[in-house]
């Protein structure tokens with residue numbers, strides 16, 4: 001070994017995975033940017049319902065990776081699952097293109113197509129996402145695992161470069177308004193078509209280059225059929241897979257159903273949200289009930305659970321990007337960006353842009369602090385992430401406070417929000433992934449990643465619920481005025497609308513009452529944003545207070 005120079009270069013396969021993931025995220029985030037606007041403007045849904053669909057869709061996209069990971073491990077292998085997932089997502093986007101082409105003449109067909117498309121994309125994402133991420137890990141032989149942190153930083157940049165491009169192209173061609181600000185509701189289809197083409201390119205890139213580059217240093221193909229893989233990557237003497245007893249599985253089944261019943265009937269969550277929350281909790285319980293766990297292993301798993309719980313609030317706040325924040329960008333924002341009217345769905349592009357700009361400086365910052373022995377432990381970084389997201393909403397809350405029903409928010413505040421949220425993301429998201437890797441006993445590693453992804457899924461579901469409590473924005477007041485209705489008075493209950501007026505409001509997707517959250521009425525955008533400040537701020541403080549305990553439970557892992 002001594003005469004072999006240390007190889008600091010990354011395998012070429014990383015760049016193939018980078019390119020494939022970049023096109024896939026183009027397809028995913030490009031479509032995400034315009035989805036809710038399409039649901040509201042073309043399929044005539046209420047913003048509230050669009051937010052719930054959006055949250056459920058994203059949540060399910062993080063539930064199906066469990067299935068995709070399982071199918072790859074047992075049957076098809078990573079490569080086939082990536083190809084299958086890519087083709088499914090391209091097909092799903094094409095169905096959305098079809099839906100956005102026919103809604104003008106047949107809205108019920110368009111709605112059916114939209115549901116089928118989202119279903120296919122959810123499963124496609126489930127096959128694609130876990131497998132491409134785990135292939136990044138398997139590119140590096142055991143002695144080169146130290147390069148993994150940098151590899152994942154590069155990969156995270158690929159993700160966000162794709163997100164940036166998707167959020168640039170799909171809004172430009174899909175979210176089109178004329179000079180008078182009137183939207184072309186038939187343009188969304190081009191955005192979905194671009195997403196479909198991007199996914200086809202990504203799949204083709206992977207198909208063509210995989211055999212040459214996605215290989216071991218000896219040139220053997222990676223991620224093939226599981227029957228052809230060997231277990232050389234595992235430590236000797238350690239079992240690779242967790243095996244649960246039949247009794248444990250039956251109890252887990254009963255717990256899953258009972259929790260489901262409570263979440264659905266007592267907490268009044270829809271079936272999709274119930275499925276997400278209940279699977280996460282059950283899987284978490286199943287893992288810790290395993291009797292083979294040592295005390296140290298169990299302690300570390302509890303740390304994963306505690307962190308996973310707190311980051312639910314992070315994603316719930318962060319994922320307002322494609323729903324409430326897009327609606328606000330659309331309806332109550334001055335989007336003049338250096339003399340150009342930016343499409344509302346494009347405003348979220350600043351997240352991807354800032355990640356690409358800051359991912360490397362952030363990892364350099366952690367390296368620097370580590371060299372000085374002052375690097376915060378992972379849960380501390382995550383509490384900083386939560387505090388930053390609370391700050392981002394606090395700034396916005398104060399800027400919408402005096403807007404009233406007709407004032408416009410300056411776009412710079414949304415850009416600042418995305419800047420702060422990106423710093424928060426970089427403190428929390430990549431760190432979370434590597435923390436799970438470091439704390440998990442090997443035999444439970446993929447299941448614990450499953451729990452972690454399910455906490456992301458729960459965050460998205462909560463994002464849907466929180467997005468749906470956005471109160472009426474300026475456009476609703478203007479529209480109501482055109483209909484001869486004083487919406488403010490209706491919301492304040494100082495006038496009682498006639499049944500005709502109620503019908504008119506509902507036909508125009510305007511609610512006649514303020515939303516309620518946890519027993520509180522949300523009267524305006526200030527109160528709406530303060531919900532996020534309180535939730536994420538409290539989460540930050542509690543996680544911060546818990547860090548000394550967590551540090552102990554981590555037993556030396558940072």
Ligand code: GLN
Nearest residue numbers: 025062159160315429456
């Ligand atoms: N933005 C990242 C991605 O799309 C992370 C999202 C997440 O982990 N929830 O992969």
